[in-house]
Amino acid sequence: LQINGKYKLADKIGGSSQGDIFCAWNILSGAEVTVKLWHSKLSRALECKYHVYKSLTGGPGILHLYWFGTDYGFHAMVTEHLGSSLQDLVSQSDHKFSIDVITGIGLQMITCLEFMHAHNFIHHDIKPSNILTRVDVNNMSSIMVYLIDFGHAHTYRDHKTHCHLHCQEHVLFVGTKPFASVNAHTSIELSCCNDIKSLAYTLNFLLNSSLPWEHSADLCKILQAKLDFPPLTYNIPTAFLLFLEHTQMLSFGAKPDYELL
Template sequence: MPPKSKAGGAKKARAPAKRKLAEEFPPGEVLTDNAKKTWKLGSPVGQGGFGLLYLANEDSSGSVGAGEPYVIKVEPSENGPLFSELKFYMRAAKPDLIGAWMKSRKMDYLGVPKYWGSGFHEKGGKRYRFMVMDRFGTDLQKKFEGNEKKFPRKLVLQLGLRLLDILEYIHDHEYVHADIKASNLLLSYTKPNQVYLVDYGLAYRYSPEGVPKEYKEDPKRCHDGTIEFTSIDAHKGVAPSRRGDLEIMGYCMIQWLCGRLPWEDKLQDPLYVRDSKLRCRDNIDEFLKSCFPSENIPEEMKKFMQEVKALGYTDKPDYAKLRGILQQGLKTIGATDDKKLDFDVSTNDAGPPSVKVRVTFSRTSKNVNGAKKTASPAKRPAKKEAQASSEPAVKKSRGRPKKNS
């Protein structure tokens, strides 16, 4: 939690609700899902603030090996994050739904994890919720940091094309993701050229039964998401939307190209981040100049952000047009979408170098949390940190399990 301001008479922040931790089950524990299918747990491969991630197989008669294709998330049934994810997976990620979508569009794969089952398990008088899903490899944040925070331009455009496929699918199934970032993009465990968008704990059903939610600012929801990438709507407390997903995606792509977003020097101040994004939206040219001060600005990113800016809250994005913009970017650098994810910056156009910059605006926001300036990324600000002013509360990040490997 960021340090509380000593000035301004700020009220004491309310502590987040405590979540119980899942006890570790021994290898060989058998779980039975709601369809009466049995799953056997292996070793834990990830641990978060609310639960554990285990290797698993669907043959309860055999042992669980190191190369199993499934993992199972387990958390105490009173906790909420996995329950929220389950809503999305059960409605939109069943294998037959994903398969039908891929077949209708003649796709080789779609980067949405498949839902294989879920249920409850009782042990020692305690009740646990679990969900079975695909196993994945490393996440792109590790790749990004291992590449000195730089991705090749070709790779960024290819990741953008894969994300558009994913977002079009989940948007068509009434959901938005709301937390797109490199640490939520995982490579396939067996096919390193496939990337999947995971962690649907913040997924929001923006259009239940085909009726889009209306724009409404809610002070209790301000700044929800991951602070450096979250949308302007989210900063204002508005429920996630399709345009918000694309805005977040745009920030990610720009960071992957240049290494750093202009507001990363004060991530502990959500009002500063919000105001910075507002000014950058109002002047996209200046925003991109601040990100790429010593190189030519990637024209495709300018056009992409302009398209996102033009979207209304309930508008359906033109995914084909957005794909065309990114594909034109590939042509500009003499590349094609060969479906291969090459992380080696020496093999293709890596885009502009990483440059640490800060955008100076005519009006700056007050650091309401009293935090020192830092270049270290903060996942999310503290939940409902009361402000001395009339500004809305700040939401805290939720505990998340480490990604499976």
């Protein structure tokens, strides 16, 4: 299969009930790319992702978007191709990431989220499996990270006035339980500060290769564990503890202090 006349599909590298993800090649340049194929009936989901990518492409930590359209009865999106996710690297590694590497990842992600929030979007699902990498495995300090999967992303403020949308209650849960913010568990509308809170959980996951509540299916127990986090038994470097404390103090509509973080 050849998408848009020049992207030749190779191995399937992922997928879901919505569609499939392939490694592919640009037959004109030889460049490796990633192609996402969505079933036509689910085109709205891919169009929403495309809108976010188009608005953010070229920004720090954002994949380059090469093409979006319809071919062979599928809606297709072509982006640059990257390596493993942070989740996969944690699963594959025999040792934990060093503090310096995690700090570098955190700084890159803060810059990425600041850019995304400045363009009026929140991600809604920050987690290790949604952060892809470009890295030399023999030199982990060179790691570059990129945020993906904007299926839950949406605007959080007016494009013209930059006024924050009103806080709403009784909203549906959005995100992934182990990394979702406390607000997500309590059915409160999410804002940009919740992305930062999910990033804090992600960094602590990288520090310890786990989170205290990740194997629990009980939402109430997960919520209580997050309210009590970090437990006294957790060994968290001071800088990461201060990061976590700052995120816990952020209220709805508050602008994270990206420079401080």
